Amino acid sequence: MKKIIALLLVSNIAWGQTAIMDTNSILIGEQINFSISNPISETEVWPTYDEFLADGIEIIKQGKLDTNENLISQKFIITAWDSGSYYIPPISFSATSKTQGLLLNLQTIILEEGAELKDIKQPMEAPIGWSDIWPWLLGIVLLILIAYILKKYVFTKKEALKIEKPKVIIPADITALQQLTKLDEAQLWQAGNVKKYHSEISEIIRRYTENRFNFIALELATEEIIIELKSKVNNEQLASITILLERADLAKFAKSKPEETENKESMQLAKHFVAQTKQKQINNG
Numbered sequence: 178m179k180k181i182i183a184l185l186l187v188s189n190i191a192w193g194q195t196a197i198m199d200t201n202s203i204l205i206g207e208q209i210n211f212s213i214s215n216p217i218s219e220t221e222v223w224p225t226y227d228e229f230l231a232d233g234i235e236i237i238k239q240g241k242l243d244t245n246e247n248l249i250s251q252k253f254i255i256t257a258w259d260s261g262s263y264y265i266p267p268i269s270f271s272a273t274s275k276t277q278g279l280l281l282n283l284q285t286i287i288l289e290e291g292a293e294l295k296d297i298k299q300p301m302e303a304p305i306g307w308s309d310i311w312p313w314l315l316g317i318v319l320l321i322l323i324a325y326i327l328k329k330y331v332f333t334k335k336e337a338l339k340i341e342k343p344k345v346i347i348p349a350d351i352t353a354l355q356q357l358t359k360l361d362e363a364q365l366w367q368a369g370n371v372k373k374y375h376s377e378i379s380e381i382i383r384r385y386t387e388n389r390f391n392f393i394a395l396e397l398a399t400e401e402i403i404i405e406l407k408s409k410v411n412n413e414q415l416a417s418i419t420i421l422l423e424r425a426d427l428a429k430f431a432k433s434k435p436e437e438t439e440n441k442e443s444m445q446l447a448k449h450f451v452a453q454t455k456q457k458q459i460n461n462g
Contacts, residue, residue, distance in 0.1 A: 196268055196276040198255075204284055206256055208237055213268055213276065214250035221271040223249070231265045233257050234281060260285045349388035350455030356381045357447055366440040372428050374440065378447050379425035382418065385451055399426055414453050417446045 199209040211230065223242070230236050230253060240252040257263055260283045269275035360381070365374035380395075386402065387394040390409050394402050399422040406415055421443055427433035435443070 196265070196279055198279060198281065201280060202282040202284065203256075204286060205258055205260060208254050208256045210252060211255045211265075212250060212252045214248050215270040215274055217244065217247050217249050219271055219274040220249055223251075223270070224268050226253075230255050231263060233259060233261075233263045234265065257281065257283050259283065348456065349385050350451050352388075353381055353385035353451045354448060357444065357451070361444055366437075371434055371440065372432075375425040375428040375435065375443060378443055379422055379429075382421060382447050382450065386418075389454060389456060399423055410454055414450055417450045417453075421446045421450070 195214045196211070197213075198211050203209055213224070226236055226239065228236060234255050234257050236253055236255055238254040243250050243252075263281045263283065265279040265281065267275045267278050357378070360374070360377050365371075365377070383394045383402070386392075386406070390406065392405050394405070397405070399419075402422065403415065403419055406418065410418075424433075424435055424439060424443055428435060
């Protein structure tokens, strides 16, 4: 009997070409090794397979071609899924070199007579690990973050605090002195613009007087301004502004051209009048 099995498992070993199986009898779905080899000098073609080695015999894994000395070989893992006998036909390598056919027997699982049928076992529950927990933790963190953003920027409307900067009120005397200094530095009368020079001095003093003493000095004639100021300034201050405004009127309307000393004096009188009549600051300290 052993000699018969050996002949079934190995074909044509004496001639060099071989087709070998681990066994010729397996259970349904059981996997076995199957290998073929042939001398290189006698090999003209090599068999190729897709999914099946023969009708009903499935190839699970197909190894690479291997050459060792003068021999070429290849290994396979095969199985079958229906009970019965399966014939593996001879494998031809050339016109003069081929294996003999092999027979593979498949058997079903033998049940004991009167054996009790048992229910299929339920799947085992795997222990809960970190890979099961972290997606839930990440989801909770994202929900908390979304809720925070919605509460802060969508549902809660915060009124922006409007910080109003206090309005800086520059005293009339500081503004007037700055304007007079700027006019003096422009050197209008030195450049021959005497009329413009005295017109601007007059306008600066009129605007200062209007802001300091609260009457419309810009729209009044010189005589009317003098009348308004009689009760508000002393005689020296009144004399200074009278000379200043009347000289400016002559330069503007009478085409009078004041002398150099008068040009300098008008600037001095203007600054002196502002300095003498400026409003005293109240010290709250």
